[in-house]
Each structure stands twice: as C-alpha cells, then as structure tokens.
Amino acid sequence: MAQTEERSNTDESLREPSVEAKPSGRRPSMTDVANLAGVSHMTVSRVLNEPDSVTNQTRAKVVAAIRELDYHPNYAARTLVTGRSKTLGVVALDSTLYGPASTLYGVESAARDSEYGISIVSLRAPNRQSITEAIERLRAQEVDGIVVIAPRVAAVRALQYVPKPLPIIATQGAPGGAVPGVSVDQYAGARLAVEHLLKLGHRTVYHVAGPVEWFEAEERERGWRETLRDAGASIAPVLRGDWSPRSGYELGCQLSEEEGLTAVFVANDEMALGLLRAFTEAGVEVPRDVSIVGFDDDPAAEYFSPPLTTVRQDFIELGRRTVTLLLAGIEGRRNEVLPSVRPELIVRQSTGLPKRRGGAGLRFRPTGSPRRSPR
C-alpha cells in the first residue's frame, strides 16, 4: 500500500502537481520533489545547480516543493556521477597543540564558506609511511583535495609519491617547494623576535628550536641566525626541543647554567613555558636575568609568569588562505601564489633590558629564597 509501484504506463495526467507524493519512509529524492512540483527531476536539479537557467515561476514551484518535503540532495549520488565530493581531506599531526588545532579550525571554517566539508585523519607516527597511509585513506573517501597540517620535511617529501594528481597543499610548507604551500612568514617572525631583543641591548640571543625536519622550525632558526649575523652578534649553538613544554623545561635546565646568557628566542610558546619553569627553579629571574621571546601567541601566553613576549601567528587567516589555494588547484587554476601571512610581535613582560654587565654568573644568587624579589 505504501509503495505505489503500479503507476499506469499511460501517465499523461501524471504531471499534475501534488499527485504522487513521496513514498513515506524514504528520504525524499529529486523525483519526489519533481512530482510534487509538477516538473521533471531535471528541472529540480537545475534549480539547485544553475538557478538562472530556470524561469522564476518554475523555480518558485520547485523551491516550494523542496521546502515542503524538506528535501536535501544526496551527496553520494552527486559524487558518484560528478566524481567530486565537495570534501577536503585534512592530515593532522599532533592536533592538540595550539597551532595545529587553530589551523584546523581555520581550514574548516574557510572550507565551510566555500561549501566544502572536511574529513580528518590524524597521524599516529610522524613517519612517511603513516603519511602515505593517511593520504590513501582520504583518497578512498573521494576527497577533492588534501591539506597537510604536518609541515615536516619528510611529510612533504612523501607527498611527492602521491600517485594520482590529487591537489594537495601543505600549511607552513616550504615556500617554492615541490608541494605548494601557504605559510605565515616564519622567517620574518623570527627576525621580529630577535631584533626586539637586540634592540633592548642584548649582545646575543640563544635559540631553542623546534624539531629538525619541521619547516617552521627551520625557518625560525634561519631568521634567528641571519638576524644575528646581520647584527654581527655571536651565534650560540642551537638547542633543539620537540615543541612540548617538557622539552622546553629540560633545555631550560641546561640553559640556566649557561654563563653570559641574557636572552632566548624559543620556537614556540609551549616550550617557552617549560623554560620559564626551569629558570624559576634555578633561581634565574625573567626578565631581570634573562629575557625570553616565544612564538605563536597561545592564548595562555599572556598569563605565564611573567606574561610572555611572543610572535603572533594568525592561524585562522592561514587556514583561510590554504583553502583558497587548494580550491584554486581543484578548479584547475593552478600556480596561484598567495603572499605569506605577516606575523606580529606582541611585547609583554618576559623581555627587558639585559642584566648589567659584569654581574655574577646566572646560577649564583644571593642566599635566601631565590624567588622572592629583593624588596
């Protein structure tokens, strides 16, 4: 009864509006809408995809029918026939860090504005196989393009093995690399940080870098190194962490024993927090004894002790540009180039004038409670 399969073959009167409602129990299809509106399913399709090719009057009827039935197009069917899913894949590594999480948010937001959905795959291990596997997985889901928020050198190298010409893009990727990328200008950000320190009068600046193989880490390090070089300052050996507060802490313990240290540029805020902690424990006071600059402007950075001077990256904008570029690739407009996003220095209280020259080594403090300021 519910199904009316025995519709007569001589159906001239079929095109009466409202005849033949949707068989209840199933989601309404384009044909159901067409029947209700008294048009062909193709007209419904046109109303959805190229509304201008349909009369105002017809369109109104169809729109009304769509509303009445609460019709939603079936993406699977559309994908099957067009070969496009209107979905972007995102490969994320370590998405609990502030930076990647924000970038993901920016990407999602921008994709939505362009009517694209987002499928996400996290990486378990940051090796090439894992990346290849993630990409395969997304390909199987028929994504139209892929964003990689795992800007490691190895990752990008792995991308080159992607067999089919699936548009792919890396955030914070190497500018001019084999895989197109959009990035915040890490190099410029690093320069901002180091120049700030130099301007305050520090004679040189130490650097706690991110892990090797990460483009961001490399660019920040390069910015640091070249700024120092340009200023004729001496260049201390680089210390290398893994972005985590823990690694910052461990490196901080080392640094607190370093003679003559007055300023550190740390490659992200999380590590800077670890450094701060290590210095506090060692009785090194920031910024009195040592100035610290971070990177990212994690919302927490403002509440560190002391509030952290850092370089702000606009991750949302980064996500937005990434999607713009990827969609350009998908729609065939290759080779579009977007300028990198400018970072911004946020000066807070973790930086100050260098300690007066000739002071004692850092690890020697006046006896007594090391934390209490002499008041």
Next chain:
Amino acid sequence: MAQTEERSNTDESLREPSVEAKPSGRRPSMTDVANLAGVSHMTVSRVLNEPDSVTNQTRAKVVAAIRELDYHPNYAARTLVTGRSKTLGVVALDSTLYGPASTLYGVESAARDSEYGISIVSLRAPNRQSITEAIERLRAQEVDGIVVIAPRVAAVRALQYVPKPLPIIATQGAPGGAVPGVSVDQYAGARLAVEHLLKLGHRTVYHVAGPVEWFEAEERERGWRETLRDAGASIAPVLRGDWSPRSGYELGCQLSEEEGLTAVFVANDEMALGLLRAFTEAGVEVPRDVSIVGFDDDPAAEYFSPPLTTVRQDFIELGRRTVTLLLAGIEGRRNEVLPSVRPELIVRQSTGLPKRRGGAGLRFRPTGSPRRSPR
C-alpha cells in the same frame, strides 16, 4: 585514442581473463577487476564484503586482479546503494582547548580502528541554531552517526529536535539524559580534588566553575558542593568563568581580595593559569597562601608556576568509548551502557597545608597575626 569507447557490441568472448583491461584514464571499477579475473563483478563484490562465500581459488584470482589494477572501491557508489557512508560526523566547539582537541583525537583514532572516517564541523557560536545547522550539514554528508563534543545543555536539547533517527551521542553528556553520552566521571573528579584539599586541612574550598549550561561544569560544581556539604564545610558562592585563561585571571583578581580564602578548586587548567597569574600579581603566594587544584591535566599544567595539582581526564579513552557506543547505536545494538571513565588526581605543587591559622587578609604578607578573627 586513449579512450576505447568503440568496444564491439558482440562481446561474447569478453569473459576471457585479461581481455579488455580497464580503459586507462579512469579509476578501475569492479567490472574492470572482474574482467581481468575472469569472473563477474558480483564475485568481486563478494570477495570484498564476504570473502568466505567464495572459493579459495576464485578469491585468489580476484585478489590478484585487484592488486594488479590497484583497485579501490568507490565509496560514493557503495554509500548510494547501502545508505551507509562509514563516516562519523563530529561537531566540535572550541576545539583549540586542550580537552576538546584531545577528545577529537581520541574519537578519530577509535573511528579509524573501526574503519570509519571522520567529518568535522566546528561551531561558530554556541547557540542552538548553530548546532542544528551543524547537524544538518553532517546529515547532508550522509554520516552514519554523530558525536557532539560540545557538551552544553542547550546542545543536547537541540539534539532532540533532530528529525530522523540518526544515532547521536554527546561526550561528557549527562548520564541518563535524553541523548546517550559517555563521560569521564566529572563528579568523582571534583570530589577527588575537594577531598584532597580538605584532607590537607583547609576548612573550606572556593570554586571557579565553568560556564553555566555545560554539563562538565555542572557536574564538577555538584561534586564540589556535595563534598563540602558531606564534610560539613561552609560553601562559598560560586564564581563562573568561560574556560579561558582570561576569565580565570579576572576571577582571580576578585578572589585575591577575599578574606579567609585558603583553597580554590578551578574547573579547568586554563582558568587555573589565569588565577595563578592574578594571585602572583596580587602578592598571594601559591600554595603558601592559597592552594589551587585544576582539572584536565593539560600537558602544560606541570610547568605552571607552581606546577599545578589537577585532575587528569583520559580523553583518548573517552573518545574510544564514545565511538564504541555510537557504533553500537548504528548497528542497532541500542541502550548499551558504558561505565564512565575514572579520573585521577595528580598532586603537584600548587596545593599544601593551609596557612597557619590566623593571619591577616591574603593580600598582606604574613606577619604572624592570628587568623581566626575573634568575632
């Protein structure tokens, strides 16, 4: 030339193995595999979906053909006919916070293990309309079920308006609520925190709660309140933040002026950081003057100044159980109940014995004056 469209119509000899390879330029289809293996497309389908219903020999041939052509099934076609996409939708609010980001990671990881993909939609505003819209969006993408990592009361209420019986589940949702949910036992976590403080000798504990409308906030508050009540302690009015460090800071400024305050239970680590900062600025020393306990165990908490005593939630496990429950719903095994995840107290250095009885108001350095005002 590349395309071989003119394949003859009289193709009786077509079923010869290896005759008629896939027309290059297109992704191989099931039929291409079938032709290569000398079987029907249906046999290929069976090899993929119910391998046991096929002879070893046949299966071997088919598998070989699949390998040779590097065949991957077309999910869109499968989804179209089965009505299932093997994709889970995730609605996330504020996914740059540590908790939600970790949960997302746990969900993704668990979904992958069950061969499900993840589509994500972020919420712009935390209102009901936005949630409904997000769910609509995911429904359009034909997800098989939805996880909501935005455990607000309003959100869950919105879920009840979901028209079709789409399995839906909320992390950290109300146990026994209208929408099923899995959660870390927030109530127990709060008890852990407050009992710890009480055991140290604090006569009462203040509470900085999360925003109203959040289940987590409510449960933590309830745990705090009941523990205090059970201990016969007095209950101070609740302060309410929005999870952000900034709100913690603002509330901390207020609290630092509070007479008789010796212990605070803060509903998450980010706000606790803000509190710490406010106290530091006000000259209130933690834990000497005031003890603080947070919630979540953000990896950064260990490096706060001082390192934060907090309640650890296993977000990964939470994500895992959420997916388990959701898949049970999808596969028709409704009403499955999973026990909540136990939280764990991590004692660090932000808690200690209460200030020696007596003592002036908090913003004054201890000078040995009696604390209990002889009222």
Next chain:
DNA sequence: AAGCTGAATGTTAGCGTTCACACTGGCTGA
C-alpha cells in the same frame, strides 16, 4: 507564411556499487 533560433524543459543513459533473485552442478537421501 515558412523557417530559423534559442531559451526552457524533458528524456535517456549512465556513474559503480549492492540487493534480490536466478542459475548452475555436484551431492544427498529416498
């Protein structure tokens, strides 16, 4: 007035799967 044009709409044939059923043919049991 006949023919042409082109905008608006309709018809048909897939896209690559799975589902429901039909067909084999070797084995069972009477």
Next chain:
DNA sequence: TCAGCCAGTGTGAACGCTAACATTCAGCTT
C-alpha cells in the same frame, strides 16, 4: 534413479543524481 538441496556464481535492476542530447514553442527573420 531422481527430486531436492545447497554452495558458488551470475544476471539485472535499483540507488539518486548529472551529462548529453532531444523536444517544445514563442518570437524572430526572411
């Protein structure tokens, strides 16, 4: 011996959509 069965396989028809082509018919041109 032969109906009956069952495991293994094949056939054809959906699923809901869009692409490509076909049709209609008002408004022109000639």
